[in-house]
Amino acid sequence: MLAAVSAESLDPVEVTAAVEGPEHGAVVVFTGVVRDHDQGRAVSALEYSAHPEAEHFLSRCCRQMSAESGLPVAAVHRVGYLTIGDLALVAAVAAPHRAEAFAVCAELVERIKHDVPIWKRQRFDDGLSEWVGSSGCS
Template identity: 65%
Template sequence: MTDLVARITAEPIRPGELDSVVLSPANGAIVGFQGIVRDHDGGRGVSLLEYQAHPDAERFLLDCCRTVSDRTGLPVAAIHRVGSLVVGDLALLAVVAAPHRAEAFAACADLVELIKTDVPIWKRQHFADGVSEWVGL
């Protein structure tokens, strides 16, 4: 298994950029999750999201990857973006590889849920009507 990759970045995330981290001849499936900024939330138009991270957020992200990898024995990797993101931007990329698809899907879902609950990253939504609000505080 390769080293775990967990990164917080202000740079754009490219789909597929983590595939080579988890890929190995033993794995027949790579499952990835792409969290993309959408244009609405709760019936309101969204124009922009701002993500801010605690200075230790990358350590928390690494802990999430390690937890899922230790529990499943599978290679996992994740990148979360911070800063101002517009509709269509990729905010979170999480990938897991496994010999078979079912275990890869389950581990990837577990990884994303763990990231959402455990990594101290905060989101501020800017709505089309000019109002903004913090989410999940």
């Protein structure tokens, strides 16, 4: 199982390879991409900061999802300074059929956002910034 927090650019191919196999007819990959706006404001960049044990929380989240679903899951979350178009999160799930892979991947992303202590600071074009969507430890 691949579950990592990285300051390096993310590679969806690496995350996909961690879950695919001949028994699976579907691999769903989610890529969270830094966009240029949020709630009507122009965004210039994001900064992600992580708790020192964030990778432990991410691993636990992936293990739990895999145990509950019986499917292979993988996720890598980026930290540091990201610009528009950079990947912030790549998550993947493989399953025999697409419906299950989509559902489990969606739940995995929600759990990561909720359970993994990684915090996002949005930088706006007007020079202001704000912390948003902070995850919590559970």
